[in-house]
Each structure stands twice: as structure tokens, then as C-alpha cells.
Amino acid sequence: MIIKPKIRDNIALNSHPKGCEQNIVNQIDELKNLDNINSKPLNVLIIGGSSGYGLASRLVLAYKNNAFTYNVSYESGPLKRFSGTAGFFNNYYFSKLSQFDNQNHVDLNGDCFSHETKENVINYFKENNKKIDLIVYSVASGVRIDPDTNIKYTSTLKPIKSDYTGNSVDIMKDIIKEKTIDVANSDEINNTIKVMGGEDFLLWIKALANKDVLNENVKVLAYTYIGPECTYPIYKDGTIGQAKRDLEQKNIEVNNILEKFNGHSYICAAKSVVTKASTYIPSVPLYMSALYKIMKENNTHETITQHIYRLFNEMIYGNNTIYDENDIIRLDSYEMDEKVQNQVNELLEKVTSDNFKELIDYDEFKKEFLIINGFEVENVDYEEDIDLTIY
DSSP states (O other), X not given: OOOOOOEETTEEOOOOHHHHHHHHHHHHHHHTTSOOSOSSOOEEEEXXXXXXXXXXXXXXXXXXXXXXXXEEEOOOOOBTTBOOXXXXXXHHHHHHHOOBTTBOOEEEESXXXXXXXXXXXXXXXXXXXXXXXXXXXXXXXXXXXXXXXXXXXXXXXXXXXXXXXXXXXXXXXXXXXXXXXXXXXHHHHHHHHHHHSSHHHHHHHHHHHHTTOEEEEEEEEEEEOOOOGGGTTTTTTSHHHHHHHHHHXXXXXXXXXXXXXXXXXXXXEOOOOOOTTGGGSTTHHHHHHHHHHHHHXXXXXXXXXXXHHHIIIIIISSSOOOBOTTSOEETTHHHHOHHHXXXXXXXXXXXXXXXXXXXXXXXXXXXXXXXXXXXXXXXXXXXXXXXXXXX
């Protein structure tokens, strides 16, 4: 099969396995010349490690901290004419590339929200006489089935106070178009909190603590996003933002549970990175394209791998942690620097439908979106006939 990108409404409908492989190789190469983080080998559970911050965390910890990683994610492999998800190939090639020094990493393809998945993870650690030193919770899902009631909840990305209108970019046509998202109703707000809030995060920690698979001094990390004021209506003050605030509140209960292990749980606000959802949110593609340009000019731009390496090296296992008044790690401090934000806003004020490709770093944003799905990766032959039956 010759695989070309299929994009509909700024959502990738397929992925390229060889591109995903090369993307993993490239991220590993980024880490090669960086110092090791911690001399003590770690047992790490990553919930949502197939892409984004979860995958970057897995790579950094495996290659720079000699960590054993157990990843829980829910991905689909190739089926008939469907190529499979990028996360499926990321897991496949991480496993293939990372089996060194008898360190056999584990992937569990399953619903992280279910009791059964939690039990499977617990049983693995018990049967292999391992205790968990670090948990990374990096879940992004549109749907959650409550494990006790079997009720299905669907998350939405909507404003709460009023309808939101912003400029979006059609990445296949390379045009700016205005997009309006209706205000959320109360059910949509509550459902988004059920899916993307802290309920499942807390259930994981309770289950692991009750079954005694947490090590002394265990650390827990969950990712959040705050972002700039221009995105507040649709993100921080919207339905997803409400879910993230719930996650932050549940973290207080998590830390209470971890006291008996002398452990600690962190919430980390990370920088804007290109994800599967980034292109869908009005204002965000233009904001990120401007941000990339400004941060490169200020020599503060980081790839996601460099960003997460700095988190673990300087903050989680270092002494340079930056907290805000809500006790959230502000890994996004370079992005949210007042000078940077002022420069980004000044640049965005000049953006028009005619000049955006020249004025901001839109091409880089678009390329990164394609890369995370395995397309436009250098040194990949996209005319190769791919045999999907081998996966």
C-alpha cells in the first residue's frame, strides 16, 4: 500500500509506519548527547505513552534514566484499508528500537479507564516483583466509559461563557477561515470533566496504593496546559480547562495518599506543542506558528523531547523547579515570558489571510502536524509500497 496523508477538517485519518519509525529515531538522536539524569534505574508506569508528552517522557526516561517503562495506551493497528494509528506505530517502534541491556519495555493496549486494565498493570508488577518509582499520567481521550456504571461520557472542546469565534487554518488548503464554536451546556461541561478531569487519575493512584505496588519516595506526574490569554475562552476557561482544574484539585487527594510512601505528585503546565487536537482549536494554529517564530528568535524554542528532558533533568530530579502560586510546575515559563508573549501578540496583530505564511512560522506548524502522523519526515520514501500485514 502506498500511504498518503488523509486529512479531514484538520484531523488526520491515517498514519505512515515508516515515518513514525523515523520520528522515533530522530527523537532518540536528540537525546544522545545529553547528560544522564539519574544514576538510579527507575520502574516507570506511563498512562498514555503512545504520543505527545507521554511518548516524550517515555523516551527521555528510557534513554537518559535507564528506566524500565510500562506503557498503557489504546491504539488501533492496521485493518483492511486503514493504516493504523500513529500511536500504534510509535509503540511498535519504541519497543523494537529500545530493547537494550535486557531492558524489555512493556506495552498494554487497553482502556486506561477500566478496572480490568488497572488490575492487569498491578498483576504485572506484583508477578515480576517490581515496585513503581514514577507514574506519568498523560491521557487525552474523547470518550470515557465509567468503570462502575458503564455510562459512556464524551468530552467536548467548547467555551463556557459565550460562543467563541476565532481564526482557524485549513491545513490542507493553507487558508485562514473564521470558525465559531457554540457555548457548552451544563451536560457538556460535566461530561468533559468526567472524561478529562481527575477522576480516573485518582482511581489509578488509589488502586496502585491499595495493592502495594508503589515504591518508597514514589513520584507522580500529570500534565496540564494553561496557555496564553488569547486562548483562555476556548481552553483555560472552557470545558477542557474546567477538566484540567478538576485534575489539579484531585492532585491534592493524590498527595494525601502518597504521604505514607513519602511520595509526591506534581502537576506540570507544559508548553504549546503540536498535537492531533492543535489544528482543530480556533486561534491555536496561528498562535503556535507565531510563538515558534518568536521563541526561535529568542533562542528559547524547544522540541517536545528537549522540553521534557528539561522537566526531568532540572525539575523532577533536579533542583531548579519553577512553581506558581497554585503549586503547578511552570515548565511553560519560556513560552509565557512577558517579553515573548508581547512579541507574539504584536506579530499576530499583523497577520492577515494574505501574509500569514510569510509572517509567522506556519510551515513549521503544518510540518510538525504531519510529522506526528508519520508524514513529511526526512529520509522516508513515501513512494514505498508498505506491507501492513507485518504489524
